[in-house]
Amino acid sequence: MNDVVRPVMQDAVAAAPTRVDGRDKVTGRARYAVEHPVEDVVWAWPVTSTVAKGRVTEIDASEANGTEGVIAVLTHANAPRLGETDDAELQLLQSDRVAYRGQVCALVVGETVESARAGADAVRVRYDEAEHDVVLDARHPAMFTPEKVNPGFPTDTSIGDPDTAFAVAAVQLDATYTTPTEHNHAMEPHATTASWGADGTLTLYDSNQGSTGVARVMADLFGLQVRAVHVISEHVGGGFGSKGTPRPNIVLAAMAAQAVGRPVRLALGRQHMFSLVGYRTPTIQRLRLGATTDGVLRSLVHDVWEQTSTLDDFAEQTAVISRMLYAAPARRTTHRLVRLDVPTPSWMRAPGEAPGSFALESAMDELAAACDLDPVELRVRNEPDVDPESGKPFSSRNLVACLREGARRFGWEQRDPTPGVRRDGRWLVGTGVASSTYPARTAPSQARMSIGSDGVVTVELNAVDIGTGSRTALTQIAAEAMDLPTDRVRLRIGDSTLPPAMIAGGSMGLTSWGSAIVKGARQLRELVGRRDGAIPEDGLEVTADTAEEVRAVSGYARHAFGAQFCEVRVDADTGEVRVPRLLGVFAVGRVINARTARSQLVGGMTMGLSMALHEEGVVDVQHGDNVNHDLAGYHIAAHADVADVDAMWLEEHDEHLNLVGAKGIGEIGIVGTAAAVANAVHHATGVRVRDLPIRVDRLLGRG
């Protein structure tokens, strides 16, 4: 186990470099996908299905074609044919089949976005409608066992005899939790500007989390060599997982540009994003915890039911967190999936861990109460020595230190565990805690590094800054590795013609890109050293590839950890919940830039707060979509909901991670937050809310 020195505080944040692209962003100079100037450009707008299942029998585009400014209407009957890829959601306008409500069934191209949109309103689509099935139910007869769960974990695992261990346990907890459909809506919608060159090359300004893969998929879809596809993603306004793979916008824009022979812009509307860019599956989770009276787990069973579409099997790894967070001699985790007439779920910040932690960490809180134990203490008692399922040692594991430090800072010691007894006027007051964790991974990446005779170092790799600050942090990593001030480093990212690199996802962007840069810097310095520092006129250049280092990683279990503490106030008359305080203490390896890191953690926690109290895609059983499909109806936490949210971290040195020594911080902030809030609500009111979000009607009259 590695040593923990001290928590890193505000002074580190203040001292950290500010964003290198901050000025460009606030002055509007930074260009996003549909803002790049392109000559002769036109716009496209999708028409989406209004039935959830069936076939398109007729598309009447006569009125649309007569609409002023409309140039073309593409449908499955006339759209360019696409090559196969492994993402069925990208086979756009290739058949008359309707697999969900809100699926693209036509595309209107117009001189302006307004005319394209007016044309789209005028397209009449007729269907042969079939009865749809859109409701997730654990007893659904079509539940099946997927081959694996994302991104490649076994579907089920089992150790020991969890049923017997549960049956004989002195303390038993058996509870079912649910989380609803949740949507990841980045500020910048999914957007593309596509143009074809006379030589058959395809140039795409696109909003995504990694254009190396986007270029490859687009080449396959359009039958091109990868080098004929150029994807530029200079600035990206958020992704939260939903831009990790190409989305309909880029395919449709390229198709439209091909069809009309002019460059095309397509920015999805907010409503489109509720069906076309993925979402987090709703989950049903049953937790069975068997423990001794002093709170030591003897059995842990986590069973999950969730949904996918009829197009693709997407299996959220919801129970995977229960495989490694606590010790238990007997354990089982299972995932079952049902194919419904819905859009395919997809990646959303902390896939698996975010919904899974709500169930596991709520159950741990219930167990603490059943054992009459402090919930921090309960977690400490179930701390494993090694990774429980693989038996590997942890590269570093500072969950207990995070819990202890958080408890100290939050003022947890004086806490009276009795629920429903603290009042401040009409407010019921309570506090709650939950653990956080997220895998610390690194993926192969390449970086080209060169140094000119002026001593300026140029770093090129296809990383991308989706608003997290990676452009800034990578500049710092390069400067440090070259032992140069940051103003001697030029960084080029966000372009598929640059050396291929990991996407900004899985909390492994910075660790993967940073490792390639560190390796490149070592090679470059060695090269310069061999020449005694003499740099030739046309400079020196190396290209580093970390594939070997990543393959060679030794046998450790690598995870980041954290603890979140929450105070809530619940109005005794109305059930309204307010969260005056949220504190997260994390152990995430080395932190490169305290300022942008803190933003990521605080942002994740805020999204977790939003998941706890607000976010809910409400299924319209009759029509097959979400009833609420705009941001007036799909609530996220707004300013007044977010009070004092603070994040800090422990100094953690872990040599078994990667060349940067970092664990990644993009996702861990959202893990455990919802449980911390729900646990605090229970402490305040005595009401255990096992179904998210924690709405007033789930509290009112239940105290």
Next chain:
Amino acid sequence: MKAFEYERPVGVTEAVALARRAGSRFLGGGTNLVDLMKLGVETPDLLVDLTGLDLAEVLEQPDGALRIGATVRNSDLSANDAVRARYPVLSQALVAGASGQLRNMATVGGNMLQRTRCPYFQDVTKACNKRVPGSGCPARAGEHRNLAILGASEACIATSPSDFAVALAALDAGVTALTTEGEVSLTVSDFFRLPGDEPQRDTNLPPGALVTALTVPRLDWATRSAYRKVRDRASYAFALVSVAAAVDLDGDRVRDVRLALGGVAHAPWRATRAEEALRGGPATEEAFSAALRGELEAAEPLPHNGFKVDLAHNVAVRTLTELTGVPA
């Protein structure tokens, strides 16, 4: 969005004349109308912009009433000194609505006439009797967690979205409107209507009528008034339930009281039965609770909005309790 024409009249006579053209709509701040046009719910041929009219003043009348021009912005009215001092309930109701940016744009006339937020009304791919009379109402069997519990009909269970209107109803405010035939005056209670079998009509305003002003009568004891709104997040959401209340105390008795509920019906719900029960009685929590239970006997909740009955009771009792200083 469909193409439309745009006119900016400088006088009210011109405005109402323009409104006689088929497919015309008045444009206040546009914060509701333009959204509905983008959704295809409204497809006007002509927009008659009201913001050039001379209707943006708040005037104290000789009889002590307050006359509020129809194009006064929500934020301006909420910050108006006379409103804040004399009718706290009105100022609080305005501030409880929408967001700062929206309130800066929104006019008070537009606020009164904004359309319901029933999700089926706002989705042209689904049936809605209010949008397309006779097409059906999927809300009864579908999502209705935030729809009406009082005064609904088979045809429609939509709720009126305006917070401001709930406070106006409690204050017995009046609406003045103009048509080409002349001026019309209505009380706010007569202005709004229950859906019945004509849910397409939100109000009793004659077609093409331009709301020119709202009049809030003098009510000295409205200084003891408050607006309390419960919603799904701390700000920027429509009411699940809201309460506008004013109380005139005579020692520990209720001399007079005004009470209106929002978020529960197709119109601001003036709780006249509760008011009658309370008038002349003791200002106690028990009396408030009994009066509200009586009022809410008329409630006909659906499977997913039954919580609103208790919520309305609790919020109203709490608001009255706080206004009267009754120890909880």
